[in-house]
Amino acid sequence: MNSDINWLTLVVGVILIARMDLVATGPVCSDDYWPCTCKVVNTSAGVNRLQIHCDQIRYVGIVKAVFERTPSADVHSFYMTIPETSGSMLEYLFQRSIVRNIYLTCQTDSTIFKINTYSFTSLKNYLESFHIDNCDLRDLSESEWNTFSNFHFLKSLTFSRTKKFNKDNLKYFPRQWSLTTLNITHSYNFETLFSHYAVHEKFPRLVNLVMNYCPNVTTSAEYLEMSLYLLRIGFEIVEMNGNQFSDVDAENILKQFSYRSEETLRSFSLRENRLTQLPNIDKFPALAHLRLDNNNFTNENFSLAQLNGSRLQTLTLSSCNLKNIKPHALEVDGDHFQLKLLDLDNNNLTKFKYSVFKNILRKMADRWEDPGVIHVHRNAFDCDCHLAWLIVDNRHLLRHVRGARCSDGLAFTKLWPSQFAACNGTSGQLKPRSKHP
Template identity: 30%
Template sequence: MICVILLQVFGVVSVAEEVILKSSSLLPINAKDLNSVVNICQEDFYPCTCETYSWDLIPSLYVHCNEVPSFESVQAAFRRTTASQVKEFVLTIPSFEENKTIPANLLSGKAAQEITLICPNTETQLTVDPKAFNFSEDYTNFIKFSTCDLNQLDYTFLTNFNVLKEISYFNSNNFSQWYGLPSLPSLMKISVDSSSDFKDFKNLAVSKLPALSEYSIRLCPHFELLPNTTATKKLRIESCPLFKEWDIVGRQSRLTSLSLISLNNQTIENALDSIVSSSVVNTLAELILTYNGLTQVPSQIQLFSQLQNVTLSDNNISTAGNRSLAFSTPKLQRLYLNRNGLSHFESEAFQGDFSVCQVLLGSNNLTKLESSVFKSVLEQMDATDIGSFTVDKNPFECDCDLAWIFRDNLHLRDQIKDGKCTNGSYFAELGPKNFAYCNEETNTSTTVTSSTIQSTTIPSTDTASRPFQLLDPVLFLIILFISISV
């Protein structure tokens, strides 16, 4: 606790001290030791910039070299500064060094946890000296190539990078030869984003990557083929219209997370038909199907026995039909249905155990919550006080159709989050008095007459948002009499 307070008071420590601080957090620290690690960003990293961010539990250095005249100027900046490690190092290849090899010992004996190499344009041939980042071997866990032509790249410079967990490519081309790729025992993820020519992983030596289990492929119009492996645990395919190898996906017996985004309705149907006939139906815990133009909840979802998180947001599902949300999974945790234009649930739409599920219905067109649809589910949620419906940004009319909640079952109100009426009243403010004059026989009617509910509000000097007030008839007559008399 003393260490944390001192760090907050004195400012920034370098990533170089992270291991020391973590291992000695229970030991006393004196002012001399503290002064040796604080305010590192006040050193002169020019022509690079140095930043720290408040969200880091232990303040770390983010060094960006985006407008530097030469590789030597970067080496000089790291030579004259004392931090032995930085959290992030970003280099934009200098225009005068374009198509030249990044030299050995670029960071002058220092190490970077995350490395990003950015080329001026996709015609720039990136090459890296085998010893360019030799002091980062046991520290770097992420490396990214952006806007480069990687046709000449020799991956030998990653030799002995034993803690590297992810390689990422953004808007880069000709990288799928993976020439000289060494054994990377900790590499778990490969990400490819916005590559116009990337087609497949057929040249990737997966035998050298025993931990590789996650692929994220997005905005790659020619991508067609995954590696011939069964070790994939997480897969994201986004805006890759030529990818059709769903049988390969079905062979991933360890797959727990699948994201299929910005494809189309028919592609999703084909994908799910193939996957539910495989062993993945019993392993998948997360399914994300956003921006696919879906007009109904895919029926295949009901067959996945281990689902915990389901995302169907940003589609065109205006109605949830009977049993469309019937899950065989024992404990669904999150169901996202945001931004669908959803306006109606049939009475038996929800089937299964939703007791610990967060159901997100924000930014839809719901005007009411029918008791025949929601009551039994809310009772499940109330029993655990974990599950809930989040219903922000829906045009709820808040008429007598909601009396079943706020007058007859007020204990269920807390399981409905962020509800707001079109008249400005918040669900959290509504109670029995607001629905006292609703006719019990017509509570569930979709039509509410003026004799059933008054929408006039009681005048108030309080400027805070309040629920609408239903006027007592006697009080109304008194006010009317006074007004006429005056």
């Protein structure tokens, strides 16, 4: 009995040593990776691994040859540009190496993408993200789509610039038990995935959805709303940037998300759309981050009042064409106020008025353990007497204002109370100071 245990211990030890050999010696690049390039990178986990780029190859067989002549390695990221006449991805492409993240880009959007059933077999227990860009996917068969079902730990799947795609093939999507993030960018026809092919059954753990710059979504917002209604998924992070949504589109889409994601949605992004006012988010008590940069808000309708009752921590409104913010427009219900960052960078603001900023800055300053800040980089402010309330009477609030500069480039932190003496009626270039402009 003891001899059996000893043999078992020995075998397990040999296996562990063999597997650890990839890491114990440390990642090493060599000339054998030519014509691909290799470098050692430090990952977010603090571990050194290899990053391989194969951008100047004539056919996929070269990549297979590279991995056949190089030693086994733990590759963090593999990048390849697929030549237009490359043909199918070959079987057992990476041989003995581990590859955790794959980024494939087709040379032109007419490049036919084909997968061999055994192309990525060796990666089934290691691959974490798969990104395919600028490829023609119309000819992918059911067996080729099923290649994705071999990835037991795939967390992120990305399709970008996928313009030539047969939407009927979406029914061949295999079930991905571990997938948490689906990223669709600059692509067509993928919105049909949500209603017709039961994405909640295909990706039962999906919590992060990215649909950015998708032209079909723009022209079929009503169809997308209906599709979202059918989902049985509680999303945590959603990005829908650059889809040219109007205020009505945004309200309707948020309404559909509220049916399943009311208690789970933590981050929502609607950057680069056609919004003119803040969307209503009162149905999302867990929402902490709202990003609305590069929209076109009207100054008359702009107000944070719609955030009353919310628990937002981040609100980004950079490049939103704001110029004259109305008095009290930034006031939010104090009982639930948790805003840590209000980003107003790159707008057209010229006044930093008491009636606009005093209340919100005080609330940010009152949270001693976790105070908030307002970003106002790239706004050219008039540094006249209207600033006396901040520079003279409330200088302690300056620490909660980042990037504030006068129209001549002088930072607010370089302004001193003595420079505002003229605001008390004495002589000087500054205009006489009113009580609280």
